[in-house]
Amino acid sequence: MxxxxxxxxxxxxxxxxxxxxxxxxxxxxxxxxxxxxxxxxxxxxxxxxxxxxxxxxxxxxxxxxxxxxxxxxxxxxxKSKDHFSDPGFYLGILLLVIGGIFLEDGALADALTILGLLTIVFYDDFKKLFWGIIRDFKEEKYK
Missing domain, CATH: 1.10.260.40 (lambda repressor-like DNA-binding domains)
Structure with missing residues (x-):
């Protein structure tokens, strides 16, 4: 069955x-x-x-x-092959490079570095959260 x-x-x-x-x-x-x-x-x-x-x-x-x-x-x-095709990976790397190389030491550089790391690790979760909020908003709007 x-x-x-x-x-x-x-x-x-x-x-x-x-x-x-x-x-x-x-x-x-x-x-x-x-x-x-x-x-x-x-x-x-x-x-x-x-x-x-x-x-x-x-x-x-x-x-x-x-x-x-x-x-x-x-x-x-x-899923195991898709890590490098994930736009979150590249966005996170970009934020790391901007925060770590192009900006001098300071709060903004640290914030971009942390944001870059979080984006690499949690991009899919952010995306699901965002689309979940949009879906919930549409469901409430059309009730």
């Missing part, structure tokens, strides 16, 4: 509709549909939430779905 079939089975076992599951998961009904039809896969946070909701382990959810397991492996390989 693949992940989609298992999700549908456990959802129906709890007598939940896709809409109800989507509301509990804070995702769209279409996302649940895609998961159940194997047109998309939940991310790790949603897998954890699903396992808690259905009172099963993540292993029980994904075991037997070799396609999903291959996707996880491919995604991990992509």
């Amino acid at each position: 693949n992940l989609g079939e298992k999700l549908k089975h456990f959802r129906e076992q709890k007598n939940m509709s896709r809409e109800e599951l989507a509301q509990k998961m804070n995702v769209s009904r279409q996302a649940v549909y895609k998961w159940e039809t194997n047109k998309g896969y939940p991310d790790i946070d949603n897998l954890i939430q699903l396992s808690n909701l259905f009172e099963i382990t993540i292993d029980e959810l994904i075991k037997g779905d070799s396609l999903f397991q291959k996707k996880i492996t491919i995604d991990d390989q992509k």
Whole structure:
């Protein structure tokens, strides 16, 4: 049984509709549909939430779905290769160079150096935070 079939089975076992599951998961009904039809896969946070909701382990959810397991492996390989293609890396290096070389010692140089290091390390988190705020703002605006 693949992940989609298992999700549908456990959802129906709890007598939940896709809409109800989507509301509990804070995702769209279409996302649940895609998961159940194997047109998309939940991310790790949603897998954890699903396992808690259905009172099963993540292993029980994904075991037997070799396609999903291959996707996880491919995604991990992509993540490990993407460090140098990440614009945050280059932005951080630029800030380090400006702060460390072009500016004389002082508060601004120190601030740019620290900002550069933080940008290199946390660029993806800043990006997710920014787009999350934008998404929340749009959701509130159109309620």
